[in-house]
Amino acid sequence: MKVNLKVWRQANPQxxxxxxxxxxxxxxxxxxxxxxxxxxxESLIERGEEPVVFDHDCREGICGMCSLYINGHPHxxxxxATTCQLYMRRFANGETITVEPWRSAAFPVIKDLMVDRNAxxxxxxxxxxxxxxxxxxxxxxxxxISKVNADExxxxxxxxxxxxxxxxxxxxxxxxxxxxxxxxxxxxxxxxVEKYRRVRAMVAKMDELGFGNCTNTGAxxxxxxxxxxxxxxxxxxxxxxxxxxxx
Amino acid sequence: xKEDIKVMxxxxxxxxxxxxxxxxxxxxxxQKLVNPANKRRLDIIVVxxxxxxxxxxxxxxxxxxxxxxxxxxxxxxxxxxxxxQGGINAAKNYQNDGDSVYRLFYDTVKGGDYRARExxxxxxxxxxxxxxxxxxxxxxxxxxEYGGLLANRSFGGAQVxxxxxxxxxxxxxxxxxxxxxxxxxIQLGKVKSYNRYEMHDVxxxxxENGVExxxxxxxxxxxxxxxxxxxxxxxxIATGGYGNAYFLSTNAMACNVSAAxxxxxxxxxxxxxxxxxxxxxxxxxxxxxxxxLTLMSESLRxxxxxxxxxxxxxxxxxxxxxxxxxxxxxxxxxYYLERRYPAFGNLVPRDVASxxxxxxxxxxxxVNNTGLAVFLDFSEAINRLGLDVVRQRYGNLFxxxxxxxxxxxxxxxxxxxxxxxxxxxxxxxxxxxxxxxGIWVDYELQTxxxxxxxxxxxxxxxxxxxxxxxxxxxxxxxDGYFVLPYTIQNYLSDQITVPHFSTDLPEFDAAEAxxxxxxxxxxxxxxxxxVDSIHKELGHIMWEYVGMARNKEGLEKAxxxxxxLREEFDKNLFIPGTQEGMNVELDKAFRLNDFITMGELVAYxxxxxxxxxxxxxxxEYQTEEGEAKRDDENCFYVSCWDYAGTDDAAxxxxxxxxxxxxxxxxxxxxxx
Numbered sequence: 047m048k049v050n051l052k053v054w055r056q057a058n059p060q061x062x063x064x065x066x067x068x069x070x071x072x073x074x075x076x077x078x079x080x081x082x083x084x085x086x087x088e089s090l091i092e093r094g095e096e097p098v099v100f101d102h103d104c105r106e107g108i109c110g111m112c113s114l115y116i117n118g119h120p121h122x123x124x125x126x127a128t129t130c131q132l133y134m135r136r137f138a139n140g141e142t143i144t145v146e147p148w149r150s151a152a153f154p155v156i157k158d159l160m161v162d163r164n165a166x167x168x169x170x171x172x173x174x175x176x177x178x179x180x181x182x183x184x185x186x187x188x189x190x191i192s193k194v195n196a197d198e199x200x201x202x203x204x205x206x207x208x209x210x211x212x213x214x215x216x217x218x219x220x221x222x223x224x225x226x227x228x229x230x231x232x233x234x235x236x237x238x239v240e241k242y243r244r245v246r247a248m249v250a251k252m253d254e255l256g257f258g259n260c261t262n263t264g265a266x267x268x269x270x271x272x273x274x275x276x277x278x279x280x281x282x283x284x285x286x287x288x289x290x291x292x293x
Numbered sequence: 294x295k296e297d298i299k300v301m302x303x304x305x306x307x308x309x310x311x312x313x314x315x316x317x318x319x320x321x322x323x324q325k326l327v328n329p330a331n332k333r334r335l336d337i338i339v340v341x342x343x344x345x346x347x348x349x350x351x352x353x354x355x356x357x358x359x360x361x362x363x364x365x366x367x368x369x370x371x372x373x374x375x376x377x378q379g380g381i382n383a384a385k386n387y388q389n390d391g392d393s394v395y396r397l398f399y400d401t402v403k404g405g406d407y408r409a410r411e412x413x414x415x416x417x418x419x420x421x422x423x424x425x426x427x428x429x430x431x432x433x434x435x436x437x438e439y440g441g442l443l444a445n446r447s448f449g450g451a452q453v454x455x456x457x458x459x460x461x462x463x464x465x466x467x468x469x470x471x472x473x474x475x476x477x478x479i480q481l482g483k484v485k486s487y488n489r490y491e492m493h494d495v496x497x498x499x500x501e502n503g504v505e506x507x508x509x510x511x512x513x514x515x516x517x518x519x520x521x522x523x524x525x526x527x528x529x530i531a532t533g534g535y536g537n538a539y540f541l542s543t544n545a546m547a548c549n550v551s552a553a554x555x556x557x558x559x560x561x562x563x564x565x566x567x568x569x570x571x572x573x574x575x576x577x578x579x580x581x582x583x584x585x586l587t588l589m590s591e592s593l594r595x596x597x598x599x600x601x602x603x604x605x606x607x608x609x610x611x612x613x614x615x616x617x618x619x620x621x622x623x624x625x626x627x628y629y630l631e632r633r634y635p636a637f638g639n640l641v642p643r644d645v646a647s648x649x650x651x652x653x654x655x656x657x658x659x660v661n662n663t664g665l666a667v668f669l670d671f672s673e674a675i676n677r678l679g680l681d682v683v684r685q686r687y688g689n690l691f692x693x694x695x696x697x698x699x700x701x702x703x704x705x706x707x708x709x710x711x712x713x714x715x716x717x718x719x720x721x722x723x724x725x726x727x728x729x730x731g732i733w734v735d736y737e738l739q740t741x742x743x744x745x746x747x748x749x750x751x752x753x754x755x756x757x758x759x760x761x762x763x764x765x766x767x768x769x770x771x772d773g774y775f776v777l778p779y780t781i782q783n784y785l786s787d788q789i790t791v792p793h794f795s796t797d798l799p800e801f802d803a804a805e806a807x808x809x810x811x812x813x814x815x816x817x818x819x820x821x822x823x824v825d826s827i828h829k830e831l832g833h834i835m836w837e838y839v840g841m842a843r844n845k846e847g848l849e850k851a852x853x854x855x856x857x858l859r860e861e862f863d864k865n866l867f868i869p870g871t872q873e874g875m876n877v878e879l880d881k882a883f884r885l886n887d888f889i890t891m892g893e894l895v896a897y898x899x900x901x902x903x904x905x906x907x908x909x910x911x912x913e914y915q916t917e918e919g920e921a922k923r924d925d926e927n928c929f930y931v932s933c934w935d936y937a938g939t940d941d942a943a944x945x946x947x948x949x950x951x952x953x954x955x956x957x958x959x960x961x962x963x964x965x
Binding site: 101172186190193237 | 348351352355366367368369370371372373375376385387423425426427428429430431432434435436437438439440441442443459460462464465466469472473474476477479480486488516545546547579580582583584585587588692693696697699774775778823825826867869870874875877878
């Protein structure tokens with residue numbers, strides 16, 4: 047099959063970017079979308095041009111490195127899958143596919159389709175942990191945890207930190223990302239102890255870094271490649287209000 | 294190859310005195326420590342943020358050291374440990390099935406085909422239980438039973454259920470746990486985190502006695518394209534394995550061996566490079582544009598049954614696409630692992646399962662269009678447990694498989710006249726997955742260069758010739774949380790009066806200049822071929838001659854081919870763009886240069902090890918039934934390769950003899 051790729055090219059953070067369309071890129075339905083970009087890049091290198099820069103690493107949907115806003119959707123048309131898990135059978139022969147970087151003030155473009163998501167690390171650094179030192183833990187089975195809570199914590203912990211939620215949100219909000227970590231740790235007795243301190247610190251950092259607020263549209267959850275649920279935001283808001291009341 | 298083989302002084306491995314079960318306790322009781330006030334004065338560089346790197350960086354910082362932590366990706370959370378699916382072993386014996394530290398130790402040594410160091414493995418088994426405690430305390434959401442206690446499952450090479458898991462995403466959850474501890478230390482200012490940086494060289498500085506010690510690194514800022522210098526009292530590399538030398542592997546795209554190669558070129562021995570693990574359950578190769586292979590977790594072998602047709606004519610029909618796997622009735626299926634290894638069945642170790650798949654495919658029983666695939670079937674499990682239970686256990690893996698291949702393994706294909714419900718089977722084939730070989734380290738995880746330590750997959754220490762499933766996570770976290778933070782103090786205790794280093798030392802000037810020259814050389818080749826096209830060729834050579842089955846003739850051919858490929862690289866490489874700013878192709882070329890050297894190292898080692906053991910199978914050394922034939926009389930050693938001063942000459946082999954006190958070395962038996 048052949049597709050046309052309309053790709054955002056931008057030389058560096060300061061440069062003005064723009065779309066460039068590459069026509070008739072040869073691929074097959076069994077080839078992944080990123081491998082199709084590899085094919086495009088090989089042909090660009092053959093012509094002596096610079097390849098399209100994009101983030102990618104594990105190529106099995108777990109590292110959260112790949113991004114790409116494809117035909118108006120973060121991670122493309124498939125639901126519950128990252129860009130690297132997207133295969134060309136999802137597209138029609140001859141289709142023109144538009145590929146953009148994440149668009150958000152908090153994620154500046156580094157080059158072409160690659161953005162800087164350091165803001166996510168900073169939010170995690172503000173409080174996304176249990177405060178204890180290695181060596182001091184009690185036996186792992188000393189504290190029973192209900193399977194329901196453990197499973198729910200696991201669902202929240204499945205977040206891969208890719209930033210699709212921010213890219214999908216008209217407000218550029220990071221609420222789904224932040225609430226997933228807040229929920230995971232609040233649901234477990236180990237993290238419950240400092241849940242108010244945590245939610246205050248993480249929300250404050252999120253606001254400081256320029257992420258927008260949540261208006262309950264739900265685009266984040268609809269586009270999340272790991273199906274992180276909107277309930278997490280509800281839980282975070284409850285804890286946040288409770289934390290404010292305790293101040 | 295040079296034949297003047299040297300033998301290492303046994304004392305160099307620094308294995309403590311006493312019975313194997315008491316060595317680690319004795320070591321800790323007598324090692325030197327650094328007091329809290331002095332820890333603040335000491336800087337440690339940790340390169341890598343996977344399970345080993347992140348856990349070491351956070352734990353060292355918690356203790357009070359100043360840590361500089363380097364990450365090749367945009368965030369420490371992306372390291373490839375995140376992709377580990379199945380689980381982590383520990384000798385908790387929560388299932389009351391007879392597990393113990395000794396049994397985990399024994400299984401690991403046996404699984405490694407008796408080529409690991411006993412003392413290291415015992416220590417690993419010993420601290421395995423602490424790891425589970427540590428991770429639960431971090432808020433890692435392991436799977437639990439309704440009673441609230443932790444759940445376990447079985448993995449290959451074990452007859453007990455000792456594997457802890459978090460759905461099919463155990464590596465992710467353990468890494469995010471380590472990442473959270475690391476984040477806390479970054480917030481507290483004890484760890485300085487450098488993302489999108491790649492180590493290019495380790496800097497050695499002579500002390501007042503003329504002893505060279507690792508005192509820093511040269512790292513490239515991948516965004517600006519500029520080299521930067523970093524100094525410290527010790528350097529720890531935790532940069533993973535070299536599987537990507539084979540181009541197609543289950544490793545992530547950025548996984549590379551360059552940091553380890555930099556250490557090797559500065560005098561750190563490279564140990565057992567021939568021990569490469571080929572994982573039996575990966576999605577088969579589909580075409581030449583493929584960029585990587587996807588692993589299907591070993592945990593699937595708990596309930597999945599591996600088979601090929603009994604009749605050759607059925608296999609031929611499958612290869613031609615005339616029938617599907619589900620069309621073949623139960624009576625015509627050859628569950629060859631259950632047939633050959635009744636005691637362990639589908640849960641034999643990875644090397645055994647991989648070779649058995651190759652054997653069937655070589656005989657013409659492969660089940661896809663290339664003839665290089667076998668079936669992994671869940672019909673029996675779904676009929677026994679129901680689809681819901683099976684999906685609960687493996688649902689995310691089924692979905693992943695379907696996304697890639699367009700086949701749903703949980704879909705009912707037909708109900709046979711025999712009354713059996715037949716479901717679509719998965720197709721799988723072995724692929725390069727993990728490297729047991731790595732930088733040589735002593736018991737303290739120190740390399741043959743003073744002040745330079747290697748942890749996690751990038752060292753060689755614990756898995757011998759084959760790693761058991763769910764042991765990589767265990768080793769990475771053991772090294773990072775519980776071993777290195779102790780042993781590094783034994784080194785640093787006499788460094789407390791050494792002041793912070795300046796990066797203006799001439800040694801740093803020289804190292805940076807060399808790194809810059811290497812970049813200039815790559816940019817200056819100006820040939821015609823892309824990095825990937827040469828890398829794919831490297832992969833073909835490695836898979837063909839240095840892959841699952843090796844022989845003398847093929848390995849000699851590989852060395853010739855690799856030399857030719859090196860010349861091609863030096864003459865015909867093309868990198869577009871400039872050195873200013875980000876240049877992804879330049880960074881890939883830098884790594885490929887090292888992969889070629891690594892490929893040669895694997896071939897040299899495979900050629901010199903005249904036996905078959907674990908992941909290293911030499912066709913000349915096998916039993917009549919096709920099982921690996923070890924040679925304990927002549928090959929009971931760790932091969933340590935010492936750099937010759939140039940990539941063009943063969944390295945020197947130094948043998949570290951193995952000594953077993955607790956375990957009787959015998960032929961591995963998974964049949965009865």
